[in-house]
Amino acid sequence: MAYVAVKGGERAIDNAHAWLAEERRGDLGISAIGLAQITEQLGRSVDRVMAEGSVYDTDLAALAIKQSQGDLIEAAFLLRAYRTTLPRFAIAEPVDxxxxxxxxxxxxxxxxxxxxxxxxxTYDYTHRLLDFALAAGTVPPPAAEAIAxxxxxxxxxxxxxxxxxxxxxTDDGREPxxxxxxxxxxxxxxxxxxxxxxxxxxxxxxxxxxxxxxxxxxxxxxxxxxxxxxxxxxxxxxxxxxxxxxxxxxxxxxxxxxxxxxxxxxxxxxxxxxxxxxxxxxxxxxxxxxxxxxxxxxxxxxxxxxxxxxxxxxxxxxxxxxxxxxVEHLKLPHYVDFQSELETIRRMRAETGQ
Amino acid sequence: MNEILQGYNFAYLDEQTKRMLRRALLKAVAIPGHQIPFGSREMPLPYGWGTGGIQVTAAVLGPNDVLKVIDQGADDTTNAVSIRRFFAKTAGVATTTDTATATIIQTRHRIPEFPLSENQILVYQVPQPEPLSKLEPSRGETRRMHALAEYGSMHVRLYEDITRFGHVAISYDYPVMVGGRYLMAPSPIPAFDNPKLHMMPALQLFGAGREKRIYAIPPYTNVRSLDFDDHPFCAGRAPHPCGLCGSETSYLDEVVVDNKGGRLFVCSDTDYCETRRAAGHVGADA
Structure with missing residues (x-):
């Protein structure tokens, strides 16, 4: 039989990324989600991504959420990777x-x-009942205001x-x-x-x-x-x-x-x-x-x-x-190590006469 | 190949970070086999996918270098492609699949079959730099064990294999002693590759990004795979010639070719296999 060494890793990667971009956008008949919608209406997601991504920037966090299709750990990773490239120009005073x-x-x-x-x-004391009025897009009445x-x-x-x-x-004066x-x-x-x-x-x-x-x-x-x-x-x-x-x-x-x-x-x-x-x-x-x-x-x-x-x-x-x-690196090829395990286990089985 | 990415420093990392890495590398070369903690940065590739190797490569790469990246011995595995592209994009360096032409080779899980020279640097991607991690999970404790060269537990582990199986059953990431002092994880290369670590003319650098450790084997360093006098180290390969180039000595991949138990054995080092075939060697399945 003719065996052709597997080639085409580059093309596979390009095609996979193109497919991903298409899937991320979804049905073109439905309007694309805007970053402002994410920052305004998915604030808790934005907050989590900023905290775990270690960057306080709601717009960047919203972009990361959009880019990761709402996968918040992937979004935090995007922010972290971006963060590495930023210059550190000052250290803030302690927050009071x-x-x-x-x-x-x-x-x-x-x-x-x-x-x-x-x-x-707060969500405390809300009854966790799915709100079908929200699905219908009902605008909530204004909340009462108080003087700060x-x-x-x-x-x-x-x-x-x-x-x-x-x-x-007490402050021991040591640099954190x-x-x-x-x-x-x-x-x-x-x-x-x-x-x-x-x-x-x-x-x-x-x-x-x-x-x-x-x-x-x-x-x-x-x-x-x-x-x-x-x-x-x-x-x-x-x-x-x-x-x-x-x-x-x-x-x-x-x-x-x-x-x-x-x-x-x-x-x-x-x-x-x-x-x-x-x-x-x-x-x-x-x-x-x-x-x-x-x-x-x-x-x-x-x-x-x-x-x-x-x-x-x-x-x-x-x-x-x-x-x-x-955890996810286990998806990478490990066939060289697996081959050495195969040889070891075959050898052991041969030695025990199985 | 690719356009150089604008807005980033040469080879992605800023110069301060590279300086930090080079300091760690110098220290690592000065103490062969000893793990040096370093301020590993978040890279745009995930931890576990070669971030340590990438940071080491970025720190030693110059504009005139020729870079080769392999994963499982092959240049065209997806992650090798991805890392090679990363440096083509961020550093604009020349890349190659030819082992002899490369000045820096970043690898995952293999050492090339062709012997390397003094003008080359081999950079390993390391998932777990601590050779004792499966015996002692605490890094505080393993640090102490290295300081005292307290490696008895690893010998006991090998001895237990011998009593149970008649031989050591570690088939990859087989622990080595470097320069007679430090126990070192060679990264998950097959034990078959271990002898190549010994007295290699090329500089060998190891980067573990997630675990934030760098270590090194300087050229011509004594590296001994752990064993006993009456049970010397031995590591095998699949007992076949390569189906494409006929090599009887290279490390082989086993390719499943049908549903009836058919197998094809081919060199895991794709450049080695192609070079041999270009020189006229022909295997039984070519």
């Missing part, structure tokens, strides 16, 4: 979430507190801190790590851990946070506070020497209040887990805070045997861009 322009702020540990409970645009509170809204952690009831966090420039090293400090979790996969953080609630490394969490709103980003260019406002980002912050610990030298006090993420992403911020607290087990003198408490395990597996790449 106490000065957040609040859209939503709730605390589960106080009935009422300074600044009040603000429910905001003028005073800064204190964080619950700060309220507890006034009494010394919660552990204090950056795992986009330096590889992870262990033991990983909390700043690096939080950076990894902020970029981490929402599903992974949700599942691992959930596992701590079910007994694998639990720490009796209360939602001290969950807040969503816009924060100023400021940079201090060396040429002018003072901070300037370069824009706002929407953030979701979750501060957990966890069971107290104490020792002979430290009186009993509450501890905390912390979550912060781009956009409106409560599930992710809460999962992150649960996991952050779980990863502090060893530092706080607790047993650390559960998966969520294993820092190396958590940090090496939270990144969905790394995970999806390596």
């Amino acid at each position: 979430t106490a000065n957040m322009l609040i859209r939503r702020r709730i605390s589960a540990v106080y009935k009422d507190l300074p600044g009040g409970q603000i429910l905001g645009p 509170p003028e005073a800064a809204m204190p964080r619950v952690a700060d309220i507890l801190g006034q009494e010394g009831l919660i552990e204090a966090h 790590g950056d795992l986009t420039r330096e590889p992870l090293r262990f033991p990983a400090t909390r700043d690096v851990r939080l950076q990894a979790l902020a970029r981490g996969d929402e599903g992974f953080l949700l599942a691992m946070g959930y596992s701590t609630q079910r007994g694998y490394g639990g720490s009796h969490p209360f939602v001290g506070e969950l807040r969503v709103g816009d924060c100023n980003i400021e940079i201090t260019p060396p040429e002018i020497g003072f901070a300037i406002d370069i824009g706002d980002v929407m953030l979701t912050e979750c501060a957990l209040v966890n069971q107290f610990a104490g020792s002979k030298t430290v009186p009993p006090q509450f501890t905390s887990g912390y979550g912060l993420t781009f956009g409106h992403a409560e599930r992710k911020a809460m999962g992150m805070a649960l996991v952050d607290r779980a990863m502090r087990a060893e530092e706080l003198g607790e047993d650390a045997n559960a998966p969520a408490q294993n820092i190396e395990f958590m940090l090496y597996h939270s990144d969905n861009i790394e995970a999806t790449g390596f």
